Amino acid sequence: MNRNRLYTPYELKGLSLRNRIVMAPMCQYAVEAEDGIPNEWHYVHYVSRAVGGAGLILIEMTDIEPDGRITDNCLGLWSDAHTPAFARIVSEVHKHGAKVGIQIAHAGRKAQDAPQPVGPSDIPFSASSPKPRALSTEEVRAMVGKFRDAARRAVEAGVDTIELHGAHGYLIHQFHSPLVNNRADEYGRDLALFGSEVIQAVKSVMPPDMPLIIRVSAAEYAEGGYDLARGLEIFRRYRDAGADLFHVSSGGEGPVGAQGSAVYPGYQVPLARGLKAALDVPVIAVGQLDDAKLADATVAHGDADLVAVARGMLRDPYWPLHAIQAVAADKEAAAGSAELIPRAYKRGY
Numbered sequence: 001m002n003r004n005r006l007y008t009p010y011e012l013k014g015l016s017l018r019n020r021i022v023m024a025p026m027c028q029y030a031v032e033a034e035d036g037i038p039n040e041w042h043y044v045h046y047v048s049r050a051v052g053g054a055g056l057i058l059i060e061m062t063d064i065e066p067d068g069r070i071t072d073n074c075l076g077l078w079s080d081a082h083t084p085a086f087a088r089i090v091s092e093v094h095k096h097g098a099k100v101g102i103q104i105a106h107a108g109r110k111a112q113d114a115p116q117p118v119g120p121s122d123i124p125f126s127a128s129s130p131k132p133r134a135l136s137t138e139e140v141r142a143m144v145g146k147f148r149d150a151a152r153r154a155v156e157a158g159v160d161t162i163e164l165h166g167a168h169g170y171l172i173h174q175f176h177s178p179l180v181n182n183r184a185d186e187y188g189r190d191l192a193l194f195g196s197e198v199i200q201a202v203k204s205v206m207p208p209d210m211p212l213i214i215r216v217s218a219a220e221y222a223e224g225g226y227d228l229a230r231g232l233e234i235f236r237r238y239r240d241a242g243a244d245l246f247h248v249s250s251g252g253e254g255p256v257g258a259q260g261s262a263v264y265p266g267y268q269v270p271l272a273r274g275l276k277a278a279l280d281v282p283v284i285a286v287g288q289l290d291d292a293k294l295a296d297a298t299v300a301h302g303d304a305d306l307v308a309v310a311r312g313m314l315r316d317p318y319w320p321l322h323a324i325q326a327v328a329a330d331k332e333a334a335a336g337s338a339e340l341i342p343r344a345y346k347r348g349y
Helices: 040-051 080-095 137-156 171-176 193-203 228-241 269-279 292-300 311-315 319-326 331-340 343-348
Strands: 010-012 015-017 021-023 056-063 099-105 161-166 212-217 245-249 283-286 306-309
Touching: 015 099, 021 319, 040 056, 040 080, 056 080, 056 137, 056 161, 080 099, 080 137, 099 137, 137 161, 137 193, 161 171, 161 193, 171 193, 171 212, 193 212, 193 228, 212 228, 228 245, 228 269, 245 269, 269 283, 292 306, 292 319, 306 311, 311 319, 319 331
Parallel strands: 021 056, 021 306, 056 099, 099 161, 161 212, 212 245, 245 283, 283 306
Antiparallel strands: 010 015
């Protein structure tokens, strides 16, 4: 009997994946992306993971304006001039059987190279971080439009899905975090408003059958941060605004306090399971899931619909193929997964 759940296909709206393995977004900080445009490094980086058998590849955090990047080496999608380079990557990834999305974001107060970061308030990320400037109400509304425009360009580049980055202390997370958002306008009185408006704006330029993913920090670890129960109040609003799939992470909003989670393989899976059950939505689990049997069990037990692997795929571009083979229950299952092996490489297996 084949118990290899990593190898089972998955469908959500118009997105059809060959397996349950997601390449998590990982910034390539050390590689200069001139004016935010992906270069040959990014092309080889993503295409090689498609050859390696991933079901879904999520291109790293791609920002909606130059000063919204974490560093000046990060990617952007703030002009139509960016679209062709992304389209080239998407087209080649498709040739190798994987689907591809782009994580669209703004770093907010965590923009390291911005002359002055911006955010919902003027509260810095840490004692050593620069003090951000609080966005005006009109600037916040304009930011929603910048997310929409970046999403339109991603669709034009041919992506199969879009992920919004609402986790790890970046701008959407900053707006829904009571630790960071002390505004007196509508975007402070309603912590879910900015994220909900971004979701609705992005959905307005996506094909109806294209699912929208949002990555969230299901719990915060700074002193006074929200737990899953409080976070669900925000995430329910995001679901109702149009988010189809939740990529469940945690933390990143500030210096870790006493309630910080111990980090161990699968430490965020309970958060994914809890969010999935409470909101009745499909979820992606992430967080040290690069042990193949643990990743497979996460799907098999119903804790998550998909599993995302980050550092494991930095170490091994063929992690999906190797993981699927490692958990194959019998020879028949192992033979079935052999179709992932590129023809040119088959004699190596």
